[in-house]
Amino acid sequence: MSASPNIEHMGSRTTILSVDDMKITSVLSGQHERIIVDHDVDHDEAVILALGYKQEFKREFSLFTxxxxxxxxxxxxxxxxxxxxxxxxxxxxxxxxxxxxxxxxxxxxxxxxxxxxxxxxxxxxxxxxxxxxxxxxxxxxxxxxxxxxxxxxxxxxxxxxxxxxxxxxxxxxxxxxxxxxxxxxxxxxxxxxxxxxxxxxxxxxxxxxxxxxxxxxxxxxxxxxxxxxxxxxxxxxxxxxxxxxxxxxxxxxxxxxxxxxxxxxxxxxxxxxxxxxxxxxxxxxxxxxxxxxxxxxxxxxxxxxxxxxxxxxxxxxxxxxxxxxxxxxxxxxxxxxxxxxxxxxxxxxxxxxxxxxxxxxxxxxxxxxxxxxxxxxxxxxxxxxxxxxxxxxxxxxxxxxxxxxxxxxxxxxxxxxxxxxxxxxxxxxxxxxxxxxxxxxxxxxxxxxxxxxxxxxxxxxxxxxxxxxxxxxxxxxxxxxxxxxxxxPQYRGANNSPSSMNWTVLVYWGSLFLAIAWYYIYAHKIYSGPRSNLDKGSVIKDGEEDDVIQTIVSKGGKIKYGASEVTDEDQVPIEKA
Known part of the structure; x- marks a missing residue:
């Protein structure tokens, strides 16, 4: 795909993440893909992006909270x-x-x-x-x-x-x-x-x-x-x-x-x-x-x-x-x-x-x-x-x-x-x-x-x-x-009755049976496991990376590769952090 149309809307700060370099197994792993984001990215956001998801919540919880x-x-x-x-x-x-x-x-x-x-x-x-x-x-x-x-x-x-x-x-x-x-x-x-x-x-x-x-x-x-x-x-x-x-x-x-x-x-x-x-x-x-x-x-x-x-x-x-x-x-x-x-x-x-x-x-x-x-x-x-x-x-x-x-x-x-x-x-x-x-x-x-x-x-x-x-x-x-x-159940044999039985068998296993049945009847057509919700234009292949970098640099933008910022006014090759 050509990434140039998407670059037009980027600001002066762009982050490029390599999924495979994140040491994370995700829905994007092993596909030699890069993620382009139009802002600085901290470690937490880099991880969730590598897992295939946008950062949609504010990270306002600490260990204590x-x-x-x-x-x-x-x-x-x-x-x-x-x-x-x-x-x-x-x-x-x-x-x-x-x-x-x-x-x-x-x-x-x-x-x-x-x-x-x-x-x-x-x-x-x-x-x-x-x-x-x-x-x-x-x-x-x-x-x-x-x-x-x-x-x-x-x-x-x-x-x-x-x-x-x-x-x-x-x-x-x-x-x-x-x-x-x-x-x-x-x-x-x-x-x-x-x-x-x-x-x-x-x-x-x-x-x-x-x-x-x-x-x-x-x-x-x-x-x-x-x-x-x-x-x-x-x-x-x-x-x-x-x-x-x-x-x-x-x-x-x-x-x-x-x-x-x-x-x-x-x-x-x-x-x-x-x-x-x-x-x-x-x-x-x-x-x-x-x-x-x-x-x-x-x-x-x-x-x-x-x-x-x-x-x-x-x-x-x-x-x-x-x-x-x-x-x-x-x-x-x-x-x-x-x-x-x-x-x-x-x-x-x-x-x-x-x-x-x-x-x-x-x-x-x-x-x-x-x-x-x-x-x-x-x-x-x-x-x-x-x-x-x-x-x-x-x-x-x-x-x-x-x-x-x-x-x-x-x-x-x-x-x-x-x-x-x-x-x-x-x-x-x-x-x-x-x-x-x-x-x-x-x-x-x-x-x-x-x-x-x-x-x-x-x-x-x-x-x-x-x-x-x-x-x-x-x-x-x-x-x-x-x-x-x-x-x-608490009681068994003659001592057990509808009023004292353990209804877990029906409530849980019955519900799970319906969920599995729904999967095989229809849901398998629309569900294949976790999937990325990142915009298509923000994910590129290895071979497209150089074109994207040159496009950003030509517009005077600054690039962060992973966690390290690189300013490339002279178009010096960008090194990985």
Whole structure:
């Protein structure tokens, strides 16, 4: 092609990037192509251009603010409160003590492997893009399709599941303070929709505002968690009930199998709580295009979120294990909220209401943080035509410079998902979908990294070195074990019923089946994996480079080749940096 017509519109500063010299595997790699940009390019923009995408967001997230978003998505206090059904209600105190610790070992393996991949592919597409780059060419499209949709299921169910948990806690408190109140499902539905509506407004804000809000919510998360921990340990009322101040080690670490499965399976099933609680650690991956020094800050934020969240979560739950009065009563209480029931057991009424309010406030901050991450996923996947009407969801709002359309589309889908609460226990599937969907999307690229792609994978500046295959093997083994376990119901045989079954099998696997069917029926005609959205005139071949340079120089322009500026008034050959 001739690049001259495009050069006419360039300013006096032009940057020429060599994709193959960037040491990045991308949709443009191996094609001997150069990218021409009419302005100075820093390292972050050079990386995203080499990956095949325009720089469309402002990079106003730092390591701390990126960690802030992911820690808010983690939402330890509301996450623990919402998922006690899968830890305390399955395995008793063992589910929140040593069972949690074992689960965290596997989660850390997954987080470290993901962090390494994020350093090599710092794009909002995250695991989906990485899968396409590491998969055999024949299976690139279908594997990235499966990973993309699985990860999207995780993201789109995140906000409604958190908001649902928050709404349920609000209504549980209403029952505590008002004996005349009668719970109705539609109350919970409308409250959930209202919470997600206001969360969507915040998620539509400019990046700078979002970064500031999430920094504040991170500080709030830490303060509320610490205060709750102190009050539970120091201010519990166990002695007023004629009990010792704390449970014995035997009770605090004891296993109470409340399922119909053997003890080993019971503990594995309780891992659903830690997996769902920790699932937010992948959020920095989806914010990579808004983060400065993304190849380093993104993986650091992932590991920091997983490690800090894991430690704080364990310490907080340890306090619960040593103070809870009656596990069975907390699980079977008419409030249907084990965390609220636990607080009422161990604290006076004002303290219980205060700590429950902390969890509710943080559930709201967690809701809009989940929406932020989900919108980036929908936006990035839509750039590659993964979804119906993709052109609308791949649009960046000109005022806020954020994907507002994607935010509100996810909100609408979340409202539809929340209708599952009218099906009784079926609403629990949005929690387990978050767990199993994340594991499917994490496992495939990690497996490719340590098998097929091991010979050509180009690690980023943050990598595991010789520990890559140890971490990857641990991650893949853990996720492969847990994927079927996450589909197990609490009860089996005659004790199982439609009202107590695990609806994950239908909600997740049914949805994934439809997505795969759509791919083979039609989508394979328009989707072949990630694709560059760079303007055609900005990408040239090796043989066209000299003509382009001479055109720019003849007009008195200055050229940067990669990161080094070269002024060539005398048409001296330009050297690579």
């Amino acid at each position: 990126t960690f802030g978003v992911s820690f808010s998505v983690l939402g330890l206090l509301p996450s623990i409160a919402s998922t006690l059904w899968y830890s305390l209600a399955y395995a008793g105190n063992a589910g929140i003590t040593w069972g949690y610790l074992i689960g965290m070992v596997g989660v850390m393996g997954v987080a470290c492997s993901m962090a390494e991949i994020s350093s090599a592919f710092p794009t909002s597409g995250g695991l989906y893009y990485a899968t396409a780059m590491m998969a055999p060419p024949r299976y690139r499209a279908i594997l990235s399709w499966i990973v993309g949709w699985s990860n999207y299921f995780v993201q789109v169910t995140g906000a409604p599941s958190v908001a649902y948990g928050g709404a349920a806690m609000i209504l549980a408190l209403k029952q505590v303070v008002d004996d005349t109140y009668v719970y109705h499902t539609w109350h919970c539905y409308l409250l959930t929709v209202g919470l997600t509506f206001f969360a969507a407004i915040i998620a539509s804000a400019p990046t700078k505002w979002i970064a500031w809000i999430n920094s504040c919510s991170t500080i709030l998360n830490l303060i509320f968690l610490f205060v709750s921990w102190i009050v539970i340990l120091g201010g519990n009322s166990r002695q007023d009930q004629g009990l010792p101040k704390f449970n014995s080690n035997k009770i605090a670490w004891g296993l109470d199998n409340l399922t119909d499965w053997p003890d080993g399976i019971c503990i594995l099933m309780s891992f659903m709580a830690v997996i769902w609680t920790m699932s937010g650690f992948d959020s920095p991956f989806h914010l990579a295009e808004e983060c400065s020094n993304a190849q380093v800050a993104t993986p650091r934020a992932i590991v920091l979120t997983a490690s800090v969240g894991g430690i704080l979560g364990f310490v907080f739950q340890l306090a619960m294990a040593y103070t809870i009065v009656d596990v069975d009563a907390a699980v079977t209480d008419s409030l249907s909220q084990p965390y609220i029931s636990f607080l009422i057991q161990v604290l006076d009424r004002p303290s219980a209401l205060c700590l429950a309010s902390f969890a509710i406030i943080l559930a709201f901050t967690m809701t809009f943080s989940c929406m932020i991450a989900a919108s980036r996923v929908l936006f990035s996947y839509s750039r590659d035509n993964c979804f119906p009407l993709s052109r609308y969801w791949a649009t960046v709002n000109k005022t806020t410079l954020t994907p507002v359309n994607a935010v509100w589309m996810n909100w609408f889908i979340g409202c539809l998902l929340c209708l599952l609460m009218f099906g009784g226990v079926a609403i629990d599937a949005i929690f387990s979908v978050g767990a199993i969907g994340s594991f499917i999307s994490f496992t495939i690229p990690t497996l490719l990294r340590i098998t097929y792609a091991r010979s050509f994978f180009k690690p980023g500046p943050w990598n595991l070195g010789k520990f890559t295959y140890l971490s990857g093997s641990l991650a893949v083994s853990f996720t492969t074990l847990m994927i079927p376990v996450l589909c197990f």
